[in-house]
Amino acid sequence: MTLYCEELALSGLAEQFGTPLYVYSQQALTDAYRAYTDAFGSDTLLCYAVKANGNLSILRHFASLGSGFDIVSGGELERVLAAGGDAGKTIFSGVGKSEAEIEYALEAGIKCFNVESLPELDRINSIAARLGRRAPISLRINPDVDAQTHPYISTGLKANKFGIAMDDAEQAYRYAAGLPHLHIRGIDCHIGSQLTQSEPLIEACERLLALIDRLSEQGIALEHLDLGGGIGIVYQNETTLDLAAYADTVKRLLGGRSLKLILEPGRSLVGNAGVLLTRVEFVKSNGDKQFVIVDAAMNDLMRPALYQAYHHIENAEAVDTSPFTADIVGPVCETGDFFARDREIAAQAGDLLVIRSAGAYAASMGSNYNARLKPAEVLVNGREAKLVRRRETQQQLMQNELDCL
Numbered sequence: 453m454t455l456y457c458e459e460l461a462l463s464g465l466a467e468q469f470g471t472p473l474y475v476y477s478q479q480a481l482t483d484a485y486r487a488y489t490d491a492f493g494s495d496t497l498l499c500y501a502v503k504a505n506g507n508l509s510i511l512r513h514f515a516s517l518g519s520g521f522d523i524v525s526g527g528e529l530e531r532v533l534a535a536g537g538d539a540g541k542t543i544f545s546g547v548g549k550s551e552a553e554i555e556y557a558l559e560a561g562i563k564c565f566n567v568e569s570l571p572e573l574d575r576i577n578s579i580a581a582r583l584g585r586r587a588p589i590s591l592r593i594n595p596d597v598d599a600q601t602h603p604y605i606s607t608g609l610k611a612n613k614f615g616i617a618m619d620d621a622e623q624a625y626r627y628a629a630g631l632p633h634l635h636i637r638g639i640d641c642h643i644g645s646q647l648t649q650s651e652p653l654i655e656a657c658e659r660l661l662a663l664i665d666r667l668s669e670q671g672i673a674l675e676h677l678d679l680g681g682g683i684g685i686v687y688q689n690e691t692t693l694d695l696a697a698y699a700d701t702v703k704r705l706l707g708g709r710s711l712k713l714i715l716e717p718g719r720s721l722v723g724n725a726g727v728l729l730t731r732v733e734f735v736k737s738n739g740d741k742q743f744v745i746v747d748a749a750m751n752d753l754m755r756p757a758l759y760q761a762y763h764h765i766e767n768a769e770a771v772d773t774s775p776f777t778a779d780i781v782g783p784v785c786e787t788g789d790f791f792a793r794d795r796e797i798a799a800q801a802g803d804l805l806v807i808r809s810a811g812a813y814a815a816s817m818g819s820n821y822n823a824r825l826k827p828a829e830v831l832v833n834g835r836e837a838k839l840v841r842r843r844e845t846q847q848q849l850m851q852n853e854l855d856c857l
């Protein structure tokens with residue numbers, strides 16, 4: 453079977469643009485976005501989490517669909533604005549916002565800062581005072597629920613660095629209400645990523661709603677509830693949660709409260725809209741063990757090395773060779789440089805392999821380890837393939853190292 457992205461054979465794209473190559477489907481991006489708007493309705497603000505994939509063309513596409521953005525750095529804000537995103541629909545998350553980033557975001561007129569600590573409240577208040585503004589803020593509350601996902605991407609437990617503890621939340625809101633250059637807009641949480649069950653999300657929502665009611669009794673009225681991102685995708689054979697059922701439950705829990713709902717999905721909007729194409733360099737065996745060595749590596753897609761994450765891998769073309777069990781590895785000099793271990797694969801040198809579910813936290817987490825160049829990226833729309841990121845050059849890699857050039 454020949455594999456396609458929309459109407460284009462992946463093998464043709466690899467020939468045209470070279471490998472390793474990221475390929476994204478515009479239709480899949482649109483479909484994933486529509487799944488949210490269908491489930492939640494148009495009055496819920498979707499703020500795409502830029503960190504999942506910050507390619508400017510992808511941001512532009514989401515902006516054209518009406519999306520807002522969730523950013524975690526000044527750099528991500530610059531990308532959103534460069535891609536035509538609306539600052540007024542952009543929220544700024546993260547535990548360590550610098551003074552320069554806060555000033556930049558305030559001047560740009562973002563919708564809200566998701567604040568994670570009291571010192572951050574002070575910092576935003578004093579910058580807003582200096583600029584003669586009132587900064588819109590929400591407090592990220594840590595609801596202390598177990599997201600039941602990989603410990604590195606679980607963020608809603610007391611032991612995590614994120615957010616303000618539930619027990620301290622009311623006091624933190626009272627403190628914020630006393631700061632003259634802040635405007636309290638809402639509340640937010642984000643309990644983790646790649647969640648495959650709705651229960652932890654719903655539990656977090658219930659805890660936040662109870663807090664919202666307690667705050668309202670104290671005269672602190674909130675305009676929005678932001679439930680973060682975290683909805684998982686199918687990498688292997690996971691059953692993921694039903695978006696429509698989740699939406700219905702959340703809406704029922706909101707009841708008659710006049711709260712605008714905000715979500716910050718990342719992975720579920722882009723993860724399965726992208727693949728990484730890689731060419732087999734060699735097949736070799738060390739004793740009993742077989743290795744398929746490909747031209748992509750951990751620097752291009754580090755999820756397997758970092759989280760032992762599963763990515764489905766298959767040959768882009770039908771082949772006569774019979775499948776065998778092998779580790780699929782890259783050329784980087786680290787034992788951790790693998791995409792799959794003990795995987796059934798039919799492949800020989802020269803074949804093109806497709807690493808699936810590579811739209812999220814793949815290109816965006818890439819590095820230049822081993823002086824490897826960031827891959828090119830292509831966005832496919834029907835029969836059209838648009839190069840949306842050129843392959844990096846060694847000259848670009850070296851250009852900041854002036855002394856010896």
Ligand code: LLP
Binds near residue numbers: 545683719
């Ligand atoms: N909002 C906040 C505050 C976040 O920290 C994140 C992700 C999101 C939204 C989006 O979550 P999503 O819908 O994508 O689950 N590199 C890891 C994932 C790290 C997630 C970090 N925060 C991975 O490759 O699995």
